[in-house]
Amino acid sequence: MNIIGYITDIFKGVISLLKGMKVTGSYFFRPWTVVTQKYPENRKKLEMYERMKGEIVMPHNAKNEHKCTGCGICELNCPNGSIEIITFQLVSEDGKKKRAIDKHIYRIGMCTFCGLCVKTCPSKALSFAPNFEHAVFSRERLTKILNKEGSVLEKGVEG
């Protein structure tokens, strides 16, 4: 090791250390950069992030229509078996038989929020919602029915 390399080594080292200290120091002297939320106190105005995987929901539009065709791909893909779909035969005006969902059952207590159901749904009927307050007093209430009462399939989803 030559002497010039040795000395430049020291100075480079010191400069890189100072760079690191600048980062932490700048955070320390700017307390408003703190990202922690004081949760129970700010519950009313708490804003969660859009991408948060809080629970799985089935979005309905204003006419109480959803996009689920009852194909059962989400049920097949779910690794924990937390989705169960109950379908029935629907006869349309022109006499065609069609499948429609009766109940889309989602057991949040078994869900690991892996997102496979959302990812594989061919008609994009499922999505994540940022709600995270799931504590309930009985296990039965962890079983949810995602399609709303009296909802029907949106027109044009099924070819």
Place this chain on the structure above:
Amino acid sequence: MIFNIYDFTSFTQWIDNLLYSNLSPFWALIVEMTLIGLVFLLGYALVGLFLVYLERKVCALMQNRIGPNRVGPFGLFQTIADLIKLLLKELISIKHSDKLLFNIAPFIVIIASFLCIAAIPFAKGLHAMDFNIGVFYVMAVSSMGVVGILIAGWSSNNKYSLIGAMRSGAQIVSYELSVGLSLITMVVLAGSMQFSTIVEAQSDGWFIFKGHISSVIAFVIFMIASTAETNRGPFDLAEAESELTAGFHTEYSGIKFAFFFLAEYMNMFIVAAIAATVFWGGWMPLHIGGLEGFNNAMDFIPPFIWFFGKTFVIIFLMMWFKWTFPRLRIDQLLTLEWKYLLPINLINVLIMAFLVLMGWHF
């Protein structure tokens, strides 16, 4: 007026005279030592608890968090709650461990840091023991802590503890050299090892300004080496959580663990206090030679505020290191000491001696 916040000499003299006039010399000495011991014990606990709180708060802010904020205003009583928890916890005895050494180790560590405090001048006249070799005494006593750590590691009958303790031994033996040499650099400038003389010599400018280049290098080296000596991050190999669980205090629980914890924080305080005394003038206010008005204005702030202010600035600096830099490997640690700090330090002592000989310091 006996009690004067600018000069405690008359106050301590008054207590001394009061005790010696009312008691026999033997009992007066005993009472005096007990009083000082009690004051130190109380200060030790309070400063230790506050430092733990401060560390958590500083660390949190550097990581964009809030830190303790539930117990008391701004979480101020969090560490007291922690202490109560530690006091109530079970002291687990380890099978096949060396019971005597296992129980003695935390006390050795804590006694070593206690002995150090005795030599630190907190304010004018507020000084438990003014040794004429104060700097030497502090260096000698502070290296006693490693004996406690080695004993703790050995007696625990645990591989993690033993490896942690051995690393700590290698580390402290190496970095002791740098601490000593950087302090010797300043002793060369001061011409004395007595803390009171060192502080008085800085009445017309702190040593870090007086010795310019050489002092600044010595200060930086002292900060690095003393951080390593107190086993704090980025040199906390002795307890490297990710690889050794907790190093030498893996097997300790309850109040014995608290002793190690407290000793670590007090060692940080002591090291910062020594750095403040030797480099930044201790309790001496900021004086610039020749500016009478400015000096008088600075004298208005009481000395103990100066002392604690400087000490806490240096403690903040050490926390800043800890929460910025990643932990070193053991070979990197030894390379840093033997290939970089030691040669620089030796040259720095020579430069300082040259500066003093030629009278090029202020």
